[in-house]
Amino acid sequence: MKAIINGKIITKNDVLYEKVLLFNEKIIDIINKSEFEILKKSENVEIIDAKDLYVSPGFIDVHIHGSGGYDAMDGTVEALETISKVITQNGVTGFLPTTMTMSKEKIYSALDVMKQCMNLQLHGAKVLGAHVEGPFINKKYKGAQKEDYIKKPEYSFIEPYKNVVKIITLAPEEDENFDFISKVKQNTNIVMSIGHSDASYEQAVDSVEKGISHATHLFNAMTPLRHREPGIVGAAFNSDIYCELIADTIHVHPAVFNIILKEKGKEKIILITDSMRAGCLRDGVSELGGQKVIVKNNSARLEDGTLAGSILTLNRAVKNFMENTDLKIYEAVNMASLNPAKSIGIDKERGSIEKGKYADITLFDNDFNVKNTIVEGRNVFKA
Known part of the structure; x- marks a missing residue:
């Protein structure tokens, strides 16, 4: 003991x-x-x-591409092992390695390794499953995703990995008659998340009614809130879906933290890093999804200036959110532990310090x- x-x-x-x-x-x-x-x-x-x-309960990052010089799309146990070890220095005890919009072969190769690592005792944070970000996204809001491999939502694409994938990000307006959303909802426990999307407010609301229960990095790579076109942000505010937030004060202005807190409430916000392979490394040149990334001044950008994920750490995300709101420390910590655990249905085992749950714990000053x-x-x- x-x-x-x-x-x-x-x-x-x-x-x-x-x-x-x-x-x-x-x-x-x-x-x-x-x-x-x-x-x-x-x-x-x-x-x-x-x-x-x-x-504190250990943090759970449900949206992370990489860290320490490795990326989930490298498709090796070594890559996930390294990411797993590096992120423990930020208090992370469980994570969903996140794929990019690349070829089907590359995505499958990455998912095969994630499946393998779910059953291994790595030397760091536990691989809890996978987050598939793309390829079912909208070209208009592709962000740092590669356009060549974007495709329409297709259930057969993810069916072989329905027990590995915990979250899939998609643009519901690309899903004709919401066939994909319906099949995923009927046949799996996968959480469907709206993101990298050009959906109108009405389309977004309809997709939530059909099965979308999550929003990928709210405000980023989606239709904004306008007074005549409320967009995806408006639909997220007018529903009870979970909303990811990159609280690095770069992707989202810190003044917005209080706005989302008032609109969504403290139980529906999930702090994520969206970290790429340059996370926890020094400034310099890196790579994301086959594209050159410049890391400088706490941000990661493509050569054209597009934000390319982040180099945020989850302990800093909690600190940033807490410092810009009136939240108590346990309320801010829940956004990086209990809320993500609830969102993917593992809160009976993880996400808080409670008798009978796994001893996933982090100590910080x-x-x-x-x-x-x-x-x-x-x-x-x-x-």
């Missing part, structure tokens, strides 16, 4: 002081110090002294600098 002492334990509804967190692979209990003093006399306990750090990360009870990162 392991015990974390002298920490400020972040639960989904509070911050607990003067408590001890007990765990093995899963969380055993949260007990009083006095109870622990008695327990350790009879039990063999490995003690971790948090030294007044926050003890008052400035959100991560000092220790634990995945399923194993210590995978220590600063």
